[in-house]
Amino acid sequence: MPRPRAVAPVPRSGLPLYLATAFCARLAEEGMAVAVALLALQRAGDAAQGAFVLTAWMAPHVVAAPLVGALATRMRRPRLCYLGALSGFTAAVLTLSLLIGRASAPVTFAVAVAGGACGPVVSGGLSSLIAVLVPAGPRRDRAYALDAAVYNAASVAGPAVVGVTAAVASPGAAMLLLGTVAAGAVAAASGLPYGSARQRTDARPATTLRADLAAGLAAVWHVRELRAITAGTCLAFLGIGGLTTTAVLLAAHRGHPGAGGALMTAFAVGALAGSLALARWQPPLSDPRLATLSLCGTGVALAAAAPVPSPAVCGALFVLAGACDGPLLTATFRIRAAYAPSHARAQIFTLGAGLKITAAACGAAAVGAGATLPPPLLLLAIAAVQLGGALLHTLVRRGEGPGDAHADTAGADPAKGAVSGPAPAERP
Incomplete structure (x- = not known):
């Protein structure tokens, strides 16, 4: 009796791990506005400093966005770009939890600008990975719908988690919790398969970073x-x-x-x-x-x-x-x-x-x-x-x-x- 042929296992898309990564990163992002305002109010007695910190956090998004996207495409190991940006984002959140209301304004704003420069990966760059993780067709359409659901779930959970933690413990503890959640996103992102991104770019002729930036904008x-x-x-x-x-x-x-x-x-x-x-x-x-x-x-x-x-x-x-x-x-x-x-x-x-x-x-x-x-x-x-x-x-x-x-x-x-x-x- 002939032995049955072994069936090759179907490769996993990595979508569940991606959704966990996106949820943790975006929960931290969505909770930042509330946490920064509460922390500035508690330590400085004025929410205005929190507003300025948030302005510094959001300001670099539009400038850094095309550069971050181009680097993610150009790097031979896109994993390093995504993990680096998420790690920078995490470090900025944790550092701001210590600096707001304690350090000088220029130092605090500089950290906020650095963290905001990593923000485009959280707000948009992660979603570009779905085209790498899930094949085109109805499965990818559903994956984008789930990605949007994760985004909206984070917008509900982020402020709620911050509010509850600040009430039970303190705004500083809430900010530290956001940093911990962001660190969880880094850990989850380290297990995502990024190889397909490199395979798609290897076939392209070598171009300069300036040309890639122009291509995206064009x-x-x-x-x-x-x-x-x-x-x-x-x-x-x-x-x-x-x-x-x-x-x-x-x-x-x-x-x-x-x-x-x-x-x-x-x-x-x-x-x-x-x-x-x-x-x-x-x-x-x-x-x-x-x-x-x-x-x-x-x-x-x-x-x-x-x-x-x-x-x-x-x-x-x-x-x-x-x-x-x-x-x-x-x-x-x-x-x-x-x-x-x-x-x-x-x-x-x-x-x-x-x-x-x-x-x-x-x-x-x-x-x-x-x-x-x-x-x-x-x-x-x-x-x-x-x-x-x-x-x-x-x-x-x-x-x-x-x-x-x-x-x-x-x-x-x-x-x-x-x-x-x-x-x-x-x-x-």
Whole structure:
């Protein structure tokens, strides 16, 4: 009787370990704003220093994003780039937990700038690894939906973990906990398979770092879908960046001080539910159309919440707004992966995230400057910006522009807005 042939084991994608890495890193990132504010208030008696530290933390994102993405692609061992950035991020969080309110402002700000320069790997660079870990097709689409769900879960858990730890122990302990969680992300990332990233870049001709930087920026500008999603989401994040402050002002305006945090929690929970739903059920929509509808849904829900006096109804509308915002992140990830040149994918993910964070910072500053306006009017303005983002995304997609090429995705189906087959650089 012939012996049965051994079946080769199916290689694991590394997706579960990736999701653990992304959750830990993003939990630390999402908890930073609350932890820094609480720590500055406790030690310095003034939250203003915390605001300045956060500004220094966010400022380098847009500058460092293309450089970090290019280095991740160029290095023969991309593992070193990702682990180095995550380690720098962790070290900055732990160091700031000791410096805030104790060391001189220039030293504290310098550490915050250094940590913020590593931030693009957390906010966008990690997501570019999914194209390496999971083969193209429905599995990769689901992986991006799960990645968005992890992002939204971290946005819920990060502030909550910081708040509970600060109440039970101290803000310093909360900051140290975030550093420990970030260190867990480094440990998890060390076990991820990075070999495929090198195999894809080995076939490319040698180029200079300057050329790689130009290639990533050019792709965002010349590829219509990348240009559209970047423009639309950046405009939308100009409003989202001011949503937290607006929610706090709105709650106080209606006689419920302290309920602003509950509104933002409702928004984050809705976003988590929306991204999880998309991971299980794919609507019959292309990703670009899903992005447009998500922006519209978020804008309409926030506009409806502006005149509503009932806290329960307002909270439900914030949940609905978040449920529309969650699929937007998934669609954004998928569009970047489908239309980015394989050699610039990491750069495009980091650059897109950096631009969005910068837009959010500008939006937060704008709401701060207009804080004397009626809060319902501020919320209506944020809603209008979401609708403006949807309109801008649609106009850029339909309009003509430089190049309008579909970079490195010859197998793409323009009607679906996704890759129907592997890109040339991904074929065996």
